[in-house]
Amino acid sequence: MASSISDYTEIKILDAVFSHTTTGGGLPTADPYVALYTTAPTDAGGGTEVTGGSYARQQAAFAGAAAGATSNSANIDFTLMPACTVVAVGIFDAIAGNLMWWGDLTANKTVNSGDTFRIPAGDLDVTLN
Numbered sequence: 001m002a003s004s005i006s007d008y009t010e011i012k013i014l015d016a017v018f019s020h021t022t023t024g025g026g027l028p029t030a031d032p033y034v035a036l037y038t039t040a041p042t043d044a045g046g047g048t049e050v051t052g053g054s055y056a057r058q059q060a061a062f063a064g065a066a067a068g069a070t071s072n073s074a075n076i077d078f079t080l081m082p083a084c085t086v087v088a089v090g091i092f093d094a095i096a097g098n099l100m101w102w103g104d105l106t107a108n109k110t111v112n113s114g115d116t117f118r119i120p121a122g123d124l125d126v127t128l129n
Contacts, residue, residue, distance in 0.1 A: 007068055010128040014065030017093075017100060018126065032100065033057040033092045034076050034124065036117060040088035041102045047090070052082030053113060057095055060124070069127040076119040083113040089124065101126055 035057045041047030063073045086109045090102040111117050
C-alpha cells in the first residue's frame with residue numbers, strides 16, 4: 001500500500017517548523033539555525049560540521065510554505081570562515097539542537113580563510129513531498 005502526506009499537511013508542517021505557526025506543541029517556536037558541513041550528515045545525524053575561524057550556526061527566517069516548499073526569506077551569512085570545502089547544509093531546531101533537515105549543495109563550494117559564505121535569500125529550498 002502506497003502512502004503520502006497530503007499537500008495540506010505538508011504546508012502545515014513546513015509552516016509550523018519554519019514560520020512559527022502553532023501546531024499543538026513539539027516543534028520549534030523560533031527561527032531555525034543553519035549549519036554548514038564538510039562531510040554531509042545522514043537522516044540520523046553525523047556528518048562533519050565546519051569548525052574554526054568565526055564559524056557559527058546562523059539563525060534563518062523562512063517564508064510561508066506553498067506547494068510543499070519553503071525557502072529562506074533573507075540572506076544567511078557565515079562570516080570569517082575557516083578554509084574548507086562546504087558540501088552540505090543542515091537545519092536545526094535550536095543553536096545546539098536537533099537536526100531537522102539536511103541536503104547536499106548543488107555544487108561543493110571551496111571557501112578561503114576569512115571569507116563570507118552566503119546563502120542568498122530564496123536559495124535554501126526545503127521541500128516536503
